[in-house]
Amino acid sequence: MKQLRLSGSGGQGLITAGIILAEAAIAEGKEAVQSQSYGPEARGGASKAEVIIDDKFIYHPKVVNPGVVLAMTQQAVDKYSADLAEGGLLIIDTDLVPNPPQGKKIISVPITKLSTEKLGRELFANIIALGLLVKITGVVSLDTIKAAVANRVPPHTVDKNMEALLIGYQAI
Template sequence: MMEERVEIRLSGSGGQGLILAGIILAEAAILDGKNAVQSQSYGPEARGGASRAEVVISNDEIDYPKVTKPQVILALTNEALNKFKDNLAPDGIIIIDSSVKKADTPYKIVQLPIIETARDRIGRSMVANIVAVGVITALTKVVSREAVERAILKRVPKGTEELNKKALYAGYELVNQLT
């Protein structure tokens, strides 16, 4: 899927770790020798309010750092899906959690149990963001597995490295089960 420029929008609610997920994807791109820009915005009430992280990854120089027509949208809440589902590149993909009600949209939607996997398989719902990073990496190949793993190990709190690696691999497995 790696075009010259790939735009990714991660959306959900505050506290889901989407800002960290965006930072990890951007850092992985840089580790892969690409250019990346990451930006974020929070709703008025950070935890529980709307949250959005955006990443632009490019093989070339990034002349405009904002996401305008993302190729990938991750929506972990109904609110996030409804807000962003109509602003996608024509060949784009929307990744939603299984708790999110599918919306009527002409775009390809991939629905996976991201939050449930983090909670039930890994035992910590707080790593849903890392499960999501695994899903995005496996579906799009926008960054290499090696780079994303290195970025995660660099960014997660000390002592949680194994937990987060498990979450990343669980995200890959969710995508492998699709095929």
């Protein structure tokens, strides 16, 4: 069983990223459960999406000890990385997480900055993060995640999103 958590702030698109990851897992014939938690705010406020991938039916639908936590804000790191599994990996957005926690295996990538600099807008940060997650975890293949992204995003944004996915995939 693979347990992943994608966290940040409402509006960063991490729930969408979680859905795409789960859809990719299903496309590879696996079982997947995706869930989310957010506050009453329409935008902003800590938000998380969780994805569990397994070969058999997944009963308990929430992540217990995540193997990987992606955190796109300081608040998300503080709130959602404490239960990281032993040896688990924390992936952070370099610029948005000024105070990374001590004693954890961390990969720091300027995800949002890459989005702004290379694609002109910060809204591709979630897909860049997805590319990064897939590269690091190998939880689905690059081809599968490409198809899953193309399936989910608005048709006229497919090219830009493919670019974003590769930027993330090649970021480390």
